[in-house]
Amino acid sequence: MNHMKTYKLLILLIIASFLTPVKAQQVSLSLPSEKADWFRDAKFGMFIHFGLYSMLEGSYNGRTLPDTTLANGKSWYAEWIQMRLEVPSEEYKKLADSFNPKDFDADEWIREAKNAGMRYFVITAKHHDGFALWDSKVSDFTIMNSPYKKDMIAELVTACKKYGLKYGFYYSHWQDWEYPGGAMPFWYPKVPDNEFESFWQKKSLPQVKELITMFDPDLLWFDTWDWETHITDQRRDELIALVRSLSPKCLINGRISYLSPGDNIDFLEMHDNQYPDKILEKPWQTPATMMHSWGWHAKDYNWKPSQQMIGYLANNTSKGGNYLLNVGPKPDGSFPVPATRRLREIGAWMLSNNESIYGTQPVKDIEPQDGLFFAQKMENGKRIIYIFMNKYREEIEIPFELSLLTSCTILESGMPLVAVQTAKGSKIQIPERLGKDCAVQVFKIVL
Numbered sequence: 267m268n269h270m271k272t273y274k275l276l277i278l279l280i281i282a283s284f285l286t287p288v289k290a291q292q293v294s295l296s297l298p299s300e301k302a303d304w305f306r307d308a309k310f311g312m313f314i315h316f317g318l319y320s321m322l323e324g325s326y327n328g329r330t331l332p333d334t335t336l337a338n339g340k341s342w343y344a345e346w347i348q349m350r351l352e353v354p355s356e357e358y359k360k361l362a363d364s365f366n367p368k369d370f371d372a373d374e375w376i377r378e379a380k381n382a383g384m385r386y387f388v389i390t391a392k393h394h395d396g397f398a399l400w401d402s403k404v405s406d407f408t409i410m411n412s413p414y415k416k417d418m419i420a421e422l423v424t425a426c427k428k429y430g431l432k433y434g435f436y437y438s439h440w441q442d443w444e445y446p447g448g449a450m451p452f453w454y455p456k457v458p459d460n461e462f463e464s465f466w467q468k469k470s471l472p473q474v475k476e477l478i479t480m481f482d483p484d485l486l487w488f489d490t491w492d493w494e495t496h497i498t499d500q501r502r503d504e505l506i507a508l509v510r511s512l513s514p515k516c517l518i519n520g521r522i523s524y525l526s527p528g529d530n531i532d533f534l535e536m537h538d539n540q541y542p543d544k545i546l547e548k549p550w551q552t553p554a555t556m557m558h559s560w561g562w563h564a565k566d567y568n569w570k571p572s573q574q575m576i577g578y579l580a581n582n583t584s585k586g587g588n589y590l591l592n593v594g595p596k597p598d599g600s601f602p603v604p605a606t607r608r609l610r611e612i613g614a615w616m617l618s619n620n621e622s623i624y625g626t627q628p629v630k631d632i633e634p635q636d637g638l639f640f641a642q643k644m645e646n647g648k649r650i651i652y653i654f655m656n657k658y659r660e661e662i663e664i665p666f667e668l669s670l671l672t673s674c675t676i677l678e679s680g681m682p683l684v685a686v687q688t689a690k691g692s693k694i695q696i697p698e699r700l701g702k703d704c705a706v707q708v709f710k711i712v713l
Contacts, residue, residue, distance in 0.1 A: 302532055302549045304432060305485070305517060307625040308385035309583055310616075313436075313553055313592035314375070315390050315560040318361040318397050319345045321597045324563030326351045331563065338453050342568075344594070345393055345561035348443060349451050359444065362397065365412035370599025372421035376429045378601065382609040383616030383623070386432035388487050388590060391419055391477060393436070396444030400480065404472045407444050423481050434485030435477050439470045439505060439522070440495050452493050462496045471508055478512040485517035490524045491537065497523045506530050520550075533588075541581055545628045551588035554578060556605055562594040569604050572611035573705030579612075579623065580654040580706050584639035586628045618678040619708045622652035632664060648672065653694075653709040658701025662709070665691040670713050676700070677708040 324331050324344040329351050333339035339350050348358045379387055392398045398408040400419035409418055419435070426433040442448025447465030449457055457465075477483060486509060490497055502523040509516055517532035527534070533549035536542065538560075541552055556575070558568045579589045591612075593605045601609075616623065622641055629640035629651060637657025643650050653662060668687040674694055675682055684695045700707050 301515065302517060305386075305533060305588065306549050306586075308432065309588050309623045309626075310382075310384050310579060311386040311388060311432075311551070311588060311590045312379040312382070312384045313388050313560075313590045314595065315345050315393070315436075315562075315592060316367075316595045316599075317345065317390060317393050317399065317561070318358065318365055318395060319347050319393070320562045320595060321361050321365065322347050322353075323597065324559060324561075324565055326353050330565050331559075338451070342558035342563065342566055343561070344559040344563040344566070345390075345395075347561075348395055355443070358395065359407070362407065362412045365409070366414045367418075367595070367597065367599025368414075370414075370418065370421075370595075372418075372425040373428070375595075375601070376422065376425040376431060378606060378609050380429045380431060382613040383620055384431070384591075385624070386434065386484065387422070387426055388434045388436055388485070389419070389422060391435035391437055392442075392473065394438045394441040394443055394489075396438075396442045396448065398473065400477070402473055402476055404469055404476060405445065419477075419481060432484040433481075434483045434487055434517070435481070436487040436489065437474060437477060439474065439488050440490055440497055442469065445469045449496050456494075457496070459496065466496075466501065471505065474505065474508060475512060478509065478516060482513065483516055485519070485532075487519050487535070488522040490521050492524055495523070495525075499523070499526055499528065502526065502528060503530070536587075541578060542585055542587065545585045545630065546587060549588075550586070551590050552578070552582055553590045553592065555592050556608055557594075560592050560594055562596050562602065569608070572608045572615075575608065576612055576615050576706045577656045580639045580656060583623050583626060583641050584628055584654065615704070615706070619706075622654065622677055622708045622710070626652065635662075638662065649713040651711040651713065652677065653711065655696070655700075655707045655709065656705070658696070658698075660696055660698070662694045662696060663688065663691065664694065664711065666711075666713060668692045672712040673710070674712075675710050677710045678704075683709060 326347060331344060331347060331350055332341050333351060336352060341350050347353060376387060391400060396407055398405060401410050401417045402408045423433060440449050442465060443450060445465055447457060447461035449462060506518060509518055519533055519535040520527040520531045521535040522531060533551060536552045539554050556570055557566045559566045575591060582589045593601055595601055626641035626643045629642045632640050639654040641652045668685060671685055671692060674685045685692045
């Protein structure tokens with residue numbers, strides 16, 4: 267954001283403060299830091315979990331996740347199959363000898379993301395199994411030593427640039443089940459710190475450097491959660507310093523050290539499928555699944571309907587956050603048809619309602635209401651409030667005098683809604699038919 271743009275926005279905010287009625291709490295639209303502007307405005311991204319684990323499709327040796335007969339088999343996460351279903355390390359590594367996603371098409375993946383209304387893309391460049399999807403010189407456990415023999419990350423970066431999406435990489439900087447010294451799950455003996463330090467210096471930091479220097483990402487997605495880890499504050503800061511020294515633009519997420527992220531990260535990362543119930547000031551996002559598993563699981567039938575996921579997007583938007591929605595491609599590199607259908611259904615909703623998502627901020631002077639979410643932006647000196655109706659109601663009350671409403675419409679069609687004066691502000695009347703048309707209707711109020 268340049269200085270002139272900043273000054274203009276401040277002037278608009280001052281004008282808006284005079285337009286706000288006495289009965290309403292003062293509106294405040296915060297100015298994001300320039301580096302994270304695009305992230306705050308984008309709101310919606312695609313996550314991809316793809317690797318050797320995709321080949322097993324959630325099952326191994328007659329067992330399928332979740333398998334409660336194994337001590338640590340109670341999980342749907344197919345990307346964890348090596349540990350959860352106790353696949354021998356050498357047998358798992360041999361999957362690379364037949365890894366050949368012949369139907370992978372970077373253009374097709376990114377085109378689906380763009381058409382769904384997503385504005386950035388994140389892929390598991392290396393998950394916990396240690397297998398790299400790019401031409402890494404640090405390790406030979408890479409896609410280049412598989413029958414596919416092509417740099418998948420390079421192809422996706424080219425496609426992201428073609429379609430105008432920001433891009434980033436998930437990198438497992440802590441757990442690595444292939445390289446000596448990489449951390450293991452908690453049910454294994456803890457790796458001695460000196461051995462982890464060797465992994466840290468010889469693989470983790472060098473591969474992060476490779477990803478930045480080779481591909482110039484817009485963000486890096488590191489992964490820890492509320493387990494004890496080897497990522498001390500010192501190692502966290504060492505990794506952050508490395509990223510900052512190589513890239514002035516690359517954003518870093520809070521799961522670089524979930525229990526102690528520090529102040530030098532760029533955005534907070536929620537737990538998997540976690541949706542906060544309040545506004546968070548720092549940029550944040552929810553990593554979310556369409557089914558239970560992240561990696562492809564052929565027997566995970568728990569697909570979420572697209573309407574439910576649109577509701578999550580609206581919820582996060584209203585609280586200043588982003589929605590990073592995952593697809594687990596099949597072993598051949600194609601998207602599962604149920605995932606593609608949901609992406610296109612979400613895209614159809616975004617086609618007519620994306621104005622209420624991109625570049626909006628939370629509303630702090632309207633009390634939360636069941637089944638309703640609120641977002642806002644400033645345009646041409648006017649304050650625009652978007653109301654997401656996730657649960658039908660006959661009337662919606664807002665704390666603004668009727669005389670201050672320039673217009674009140676259905677966003678998708680521009681059709682007018684009737685509003686009447688009340689003792690506390692205004693009441694918008696909602697036609698019953700709108701409750702049957704779409705799971706999340708959006709109304710546009712111009713003050």
